[in-house]
Amino acid sequence: MLLRRRDFHALAMGASATALLSRRALAASAAATAVEAAKQYSGEEITIVWEAGLQSLDPLNFSGPKWKEATGISVKVIEVATAEMFTKILQEHRAGSGAYDALNVIPAWMPDLVRAGALEPLDPFVDKYGYREELQEIAPVYRDNQMTVGGTIYGFPDDGDVFVLYYRTDVLGDPAIQAAFKAAKGYDLPVPPTTWEQFYDVASVITETTGGKPFGAGQFREAPYMQFMFQERFRNEGGRFFDPQTMKATVNGPAGLKTFQGWLAENKVMPKGVETWGFVENLAAFLQGDTAMTVSWPPYGRWAAGYGTDEAALAWVPRSQIAGKVGYAMPPGGHPQLAAGFSLCVSSSSKKKEAAYLFIQWLNSQEVSLQRVQLPFALRDPFRDSHFASEEYRNRWPEAPQYLAALQAGAVNGLLDLSLIQTDRYEEALRQGISKLWAGGDPQGILDEIAAQWDSITERIGVDKQRAAYEEWASKPNAYPA
Numbered sequence: 225m226l227l228r229r230r231d232f233h234a235l236a237m238g239a240s241a242t243a244l245l246s247r248r249a250l251a252a253s254a255a256a257t258a259v260e261a262a263k264q265y266s267g268e269e270i271t272i273v274w275e276a277g278l279q280s281l282d283p284l285n286f287s288g289p290k291w292k293e294a295t296g297i298s299v300k301v302i303e304v305a306t307a308e309m310f311t312k313i314l315q316e317h318r319a320g321s322g323a324y325d326a327l328n329v330i331p332a333w334m335p336d337l338v339r340a341g342a343l344e345p346l347d348p349f350v351d352k353y354g355y356r357e358e359l360q361e362i363a364p365v366y367r368d369n370q371m372t373v374g375g376t377i378y379g380f381p382d383d384g385d386v387f388v389l390y391y392r393t394d395v396l397g398d399p400a401i402q403a404a405f406k407a408a409k410g411y412d413l414p415v416p417p418t419t420w421e422q423f424y425d426v427a428s429v430i431t432e433t434t435g436g437k438p439f440g441a442g443q444f445r446e447a448p449y450m451q452f453m454f455q456e457r458f459r460n461e462g463g464r465f466f467d468p469q470t471m472k473a474t475v476n477g478p479a480g481l482k483t484f485q486g487w488l489a490e491n492k493v494m495p496k497g498v499e500t501w502g503f504v505e506n507l508a509a510f511l512q513g514d515t516a517m518t519v520s521w522p523p524y525g526r527w528a529a530g531y532g533t534d535e536a537a538l539a540w541v542p543r544s545q546i547a548g549k550v551g552y553a554m555p556p557g558g559h560p561q562l563a564a565g566f567s568l569c570v571s572s573s574s575k576k577k578e579a580a581y582l583f584i585q586w587l588n589s590q591e592v593s594l595q596r597v598q599l600p601f602a603l604r605d606p607f608r609d610s611h612f613a614s615e616e617y618r619n620r621w622p623e624a625p626q627y628l629a630a631l632q633a634g635a636v637n638g639l640l641d642l643s644l645i646q647t648d649r650y651e652e653a654l655r656q657g658i659s660k661l662w663a664g665g666d667p668q669g670i671l672d673e674i675a676a677q678w679d680s681i682t683e684r685i686g687v688d689k690q691r692a693a694y695e696e697w698a699s700k701p702n703a704y705p706a
Contacts, residue, residue, distance in 0.1 A: 254358045258586035259294045261353060265579040266296025272326040272583070273313065275566070276303035279328075281537055282602035286595075287587055297579060306564075307448075310336075310648060313571070317342035320573050325580035327569040329379055331370035332641040334567065335693065338373040339645070344570040346377040349581040358590055363635035366607050369700050370567050370640075379567030380588040384597075384607035386634035387456060387519050387560040389553045390528060391416050392546060395430060395438060395516040405429045416517075416553040420457065420486050423517070423556045424493070430516050431493040441490065442515030444506040445499045445662060447655040450487075452563040452641070453519070454654060457483045459639055459704055460557030466682075468698070471691050473678035475654075476671035484667035499662040504540070513545040519555045521563065522605040522631055529621040532600020548622065552630035554637060559705045562638040606631050640702050645685050645693045653677040 252260070274280040280303045288299035302324065304312050310333050316324050317340060329337060337343050350356050359367065359380070366381035395401065396415045405413040409425050417423040427440030444450075458465075463479030466472065474480075491498055495509065509515045511528055518524070527533055530547045554560055568584035570577050586592055590610055597606045598617055606612055612632040618625045644650060657674040661667060682690045697703055 252354075253589065253591055254353070254355050255586050255589040255591040257353050257355075258582040258589065262291075262295040262297055262579060262582040262586075265576070265582075268576065268579060269298040269300055270325040270576050270580050270583060271300045271302055271323065272328070272580075273302050273304055273309065273324050274328050275309065276305050278537060278601055279603050282596055282599060282604060286599060286602070287592070291583060291586065295582075297583070299583065306330075313337065313342060314340060317571065317573050322571075322573050322575045324571040325574040325576050326584050327571055328382075328566045329569045330564050330641075331379070331381070331567050332564075332643040332647050334370075334378055334569075335373050335643055335696075336645060336647065337569075338376075338378055342572055343378045344572045344574070344577055344581075346379070346570065346581065349570075349578070349585070350377055353582070353585060355585050355589075361590060361610060362608050363612075363632070365562065365635045365638050365702050366565070369702055370562075370565065374696075379569040380584060381565070381607055382568045382588050382593070382604065383564075383566040384605040384611070384631060384635060385521055385565035386562050386605070386631060386638050387452075387555050388522060388525060388630050388634065389416055389517065389519050389555045390510065390524055391551045391553070392438070392513075392516040392549055393551045394549045395434075396426065396551075401430060401433050404433045408432075416551060417556055418554075418558065420460075420556045424486065424490055427490060427517060428493040436495070438514050438516045439495050439509075440493050440515070441517040442494050442498060442501070442506055442509045443490070443518055444501050444503050444520065445487075445491075446502045447658040447662075449503065449563075450658045451651050451654040452561050454480075454483060454658065455642055456555070456559070456561035456563075456639055457486070457557065460559055464704065465642060466678075466694055468691075468695070471682050471687050471694065473675040473682070475678065476668070476675040480671045481668055484661055484671065487661070488667070508542045511542045511544045511546060522627075523603055525550070525552055525627045525630075526600065526620075529623060529627075531621050531624075535601050537601040550623065552623070552627050554630065554633055557705075559637050559639050560634045562634075562640055562702070564641065607635070637705075638702055639705070640697070640700060643693075643697050645690055646681065649681045650678055653681070 272283060274283055280301055283299055283301045292298050313327055362381055370381040371377055371379060402413045408429050414422050417426050430440030458479050461479040461482050464474055467474055506518055507524060510518045527541050528544050528546055528550045530544045533541050568588055570580045574580050590608060594611055594614055597604050597611050612628045653674050657670045660670050
C-alpha cells in the first residue's frame with residue numbers, strides 16, 4: 225500500500241507519541257499514569273458493577289470520590305447481589321446496551337464470559353499504559369490463575385480471598401485442656417491442627433472438657449459457602465473432580481464420602497443447630513468467645529482483633545471478646561480454597577473502554593490497592609506481595625504480622641475454584657446435595673446423585689468441549705495440591 229507524504233508524517237508522529245507515552249508510563253507509577261491519561265475524559269461518567277453490600281462501599285465512599293477528584297470522571301456504582309452478577313453481566317452483553325463499563329468478575333466465571341465475548345482483552349491497554357511490570361507484583365497464585373484466559377489478559381486479580389483457620393490461642397494453649405487431650409488421644413495437642421482428623425480430635429476434647437463453654441469449633445454450614453469448603457477438603461483428601469479421559473464425575477468416590485462424613489462428625493461437637501449457620505452466625509459465635517476454632521475468609525481475622533469495627537458500616541459486627549487471643553493458620557490439609565475473589569475487567573460492550581480501563585488500572589495499582597485492602601469495611605483482602613510486607617498494615621494491630629503471613633501462605637498454597645463451561649450448574653448441584661446432607665440424607669446416596677447430575681450437565685454441554693475446558697483448568701499450578 226502506498227502512503228502519501230502527509231499520511232506517513234501523521235503515522236510517524238502518532239508512533240512517536242505512543243513511544244513517548246510508553247516511556248512516561250514506565251517512568252511514572254501505574255496509578256499516576258492512569259490519572260494523567262484519564263484527565264482527557266474529565267466530565268464523563270463511567271459505570272462499574274460491584275457486589276452489593278459492604279464491598280460496594282469501596283467505590284461509593286472511597287475510590288470513586290478519589291478518582292473523580294483526581295481526574296474529573298464520575299463513577300456510577302451498580303450494586304448487584306453476588307448470585308446475580310454473572311447472569312446480569314451476560315444479559316447486558318447480549319443486549320449490547322453499553323450500560324456497563326467496568327466489571328467485577330469472580331475469576332471462575334472468566335472463561336465462560338470470554339467464550340461469550342463479554343470481556344474486553346486488556347493486553348493493548350496494559351502495554352500502552354506501562355502496567356505489565358507492576359502486574360508481576362501480584363502474588364503468583366492470583367496473577368497466574370485469575371488474570372488470563374488462553375494467554376490473554378482479561379482481568380486484574382483484585383481480592384485475595386482465601387480460607388484461613390482461626391483458633392483461640394488461650395484455649396488451645398490451656399494446660400488443663402492440653403493434659404486432657406493427651407490423656408484422651410495419646411498425643412500432644414497440635415497448635416494448630418494440621419489435618420481434619422486432628423481438628424476433630426481437638427474440637428471434641430475442648431467441647432467435652434469445657435462443657436461447651438466454649439465449644440471446640442463452629443463453622444458456617446449454608447450450602448453456598450459449603451460448596452467451596454467441599455471443593456477444598458475433597459482435594460486435600462486426594463480427590464479429583466473428573467476422570468480426565470471419560471469426564472465422568474468422581475466426586476462420589478472415597479474422598480467425597482470422607483468429606484461428608486467428617487462434616488457430620490464435627491457437627492456433633494459444635495453448637496446445636498450449627499447446620500443452619502451462615503457467615504454472620506458463625507462470625508458472632510467466634511467473636512463472642514463461644515467457639516474455639518473456625519475457618520473463614522480474611523475479614524474474620526481483622527474483626528476478631530477489633531480492627532475497624534467502630535466504623536458505622538460495621539455496626540452489625542459483634543464487638544470482639546477475643547482480641548489478642550487469636551492465631552491464624554492454613555486450614556487442615558494445608559491447601560486452602562481461594563473461595564470466590566474478584567478480578568477487575570472491562571465490558572466488551574462498553575462505549576468508554578479506555579476510561580474504564582484507566583480506572584481499573586488505578587484501582588488495582590500497587591499504590592491505591594494498598595489503601596483499599598486496609599479499608600475495614602470494604603472486604604477487599606491483600607493480594608500483592610507489597611500488601612503482605614507493608615509496615616503500615618503490619619502495625620494495624622499486634623498480631624497483624626501473623627495474620628498477613630497466613631494470607632501470604634494461602635497465596636502460595638491456595639486451590640483454585642473449579643472453572644468449567646457453565647460452572648454455575650455444577651456448583652448448584654453440589655449446593656443442593658449439601659442441603660440434603662443437612663436434612664439427614666444418606667451421604668453416599670447424595671454424592672451418587674451429585675455425580676449423576678454432573679454427568680448429565682457434561683453430556684448436555686458436550687463431553688469433548690468440557691474435557692478441553694477441564695484440561696485447561698487442571699493444568700494450572702493450583703488446581704490440585706502439588
